[in-house]
Amino acid sequence: MSPSVTTNGTGTGNANGVKKSHLGFGTRAIHVGSAPSKDTGAVIPAISLSTTYKQDAIGVHKGFEYSRSGNPNRDAFEATLASLESGGAHGLAFSSGSATTATVLQSLGPAAHIVSVNDVYGGTFRYMNRVAAENQGLETTFLDLETADDETIVASIRDNTKLIWIESPTNPTLRLIDIARIAGLAHSHPSHPLVLVDNTFLSPFYSSPLLLGADIVLHSLTKYVNGHSDVIMGALILPEHHAAVAEKLRFLQNAIGAVPSPYDCWLAQRGAKTLHLRMKAHGTNALAIAKFLERSPHVEDVIYPGLASHPRNDLAYTSLSPHARKFIDSLLLKESEDGGFPYGGMISFRIRGGEKEAEKFLTSTRIFTLAESLGGVESLAEHPARMTHGSIPEAERAILGIGGNLIRLSVGVEDVDDLIRDVEQALEIAVQ
Ligand SMILES: Cc1ncc(COP(=O)(O)O)c(C=O)c1O
Structure with missing residues (x-):
């Protein structure tokens, strides 16, 4: 079992025992997932590079077995991420924003359909059209989600539509998508597609898509969250009520293995504090x-x-x-x-x-x-x-x-x- 499952708090607590629900954004950024070490008193988490962990008996361990499945630095940083993205409870870190995108789209299985904002990030467009389309039969309807009326959006949702992919503001012309409106349309549709928002451009500081009704938030942490142009990393954050979706994505995180190194997690956590x-x-x-x-x-x-x-x-x-x-x-x-x-x-x-x-x-x-x-x-x-x-x-x-x-x-x-x-x-x- 990945220890992250138990420590990504649900709004009541997490890895370092700091309760997060009543704390301001800056306090959460600095303290959630970043407790002084019980062993040494070190105020800043140590970088734990070990790939494997001693078991006292078979299956008896301290929450970690093998570093791809979970390690102290990723676990702590995932708790920070879940806490920073308001409305979040489950945080998952990946080796890049693009690996995050690939994992989400793979989770949809064969012959799924999605609706995507038309000027989505080029790498996301490439993965949808050149990788997922060819390898898993994914079909994507690209729509101008800023100007399309409700009828057009509803008409684009099919029986097999699993996801609506939003990026806001769009890149590079900074058009804004009304996340609450799209989430309302998606959730009242019989196909119940999930709504994913790539929140990279605004970061969890300016926008909280989960509070506007989105189901999944994606970040290229490479950008604002790390903030120092020295780490490539991505993340997903989901609300409490999507524990089953989070579990499926966490299974794929481990099975595909596109995970960040403990050192990158440590760096990005340091970045996120400011x-x-x-x-x-x-x-x-x-x-x-x-x-x-x-x-x-x-x-x-x-x-x-x-x-x-x-x-x-x-x-x-x-x-x-x-x-x-x-x-x-x-x-x-x-x-x-x-x-x-x-x-x-x-x-x-x-x-x-x-x-x-x-x-x-x-x-x-x-x-x-x-x-x-x-x-x-x-x-x-x-x-x-x-x-x-x-x-x-x-x-x-x-x-x-x-x-x-x-x-x-x-x-x-x-x-x-x-x-x-x-x-x-x-x-x-x-x-x-
Ligand atoms: C909005 C957006 N999403 C996703 C990505 C992909 O992230 P990464 O470069 O970390 O793979 C980028 C990269 O520029 C981006 O701008």
Whole structure:
């Protein structure tokens, strides 16, 4: 038996005995799954690299047998994850976000059907279309879940529809999906598909999909949760009432074996302890930069869901996690003149001109680094059309709004004045 099953708390306690239900987000991030050692008193968990564990008699052990099935660091970090994702009770860690996706889709079995948001992360699209479709006969209906009306969504659900896959905001055009609406439609349908939300872009700080009715949350922990661009890892979090689904996924976690190392779990747990601090800083920095870009004559269009100009700015606010809402309300920004508020660290914008100007901007920044990925403390910038979304045919990219002048920023937690100056000088060089 995996010890994680017993220690991933149900809202009443977990690995370190800290009760989680009444604690704030930051307290949970720091203390749940991270108790001082009973053996040594060490305040920080030791890294337990052993792959196997002594048994006092056959089958008599301290909760661990073999490290793929469970180990102290993964167990502790899974407890942290289950606690951080509000409404969560079962946390499962994997060796990457992509391995997490593969495990979920494999769990659906042969000849299943799913409905997916149309501009899902490229690697997820690839796994659905090129791996699961070919190897297990998975059929996927890609739908624009932002604009599709209720009838269209309901009509897309078949007898064998097992899952609705949501990513919100979408990448890179940051469109917002109404998770509560989709969950309502799914749960009142006779086929009862589960609703999965890839919450990578907002992290458990800004969005709590389980509280909006989702059944499963997925993260590429590689991004904000670890937050330091030095670990590849993924996770699933499920609510208490989905113990049977969690158990099936945990069986596959062990059977497939795409598990993270104890060292990576330890690193990511360390990263997660500052998630609330980092996400507040990512959000306030991104809001300031988005506002600066909106005022710039060198910019055609800025996409940031926290800006009042974003078409779904109201949904962004009403679907905030309780802890993000508390933070944002304390800033008194929503009621201010321009109504903007922090909403994660991702911004996309269209520079005036075309691909030439975009490339010039991307090679002229001094603090923003030209690189793929996102969610680390350092600011990154990239060109979706030729980098992260380069494998999408140009015609489809055009439909999705991914043109040559689109730039995506992952705003880090450096001093905001330096970031704004950096963007300003790069725009001056790029747009003559
Ligand atoms: C939204 C989203 N989901 C899943 C993944 C896959 O995660 P990983 O790179 O950890 O395999 C990514 C990676 O960029 C992503 O952006």
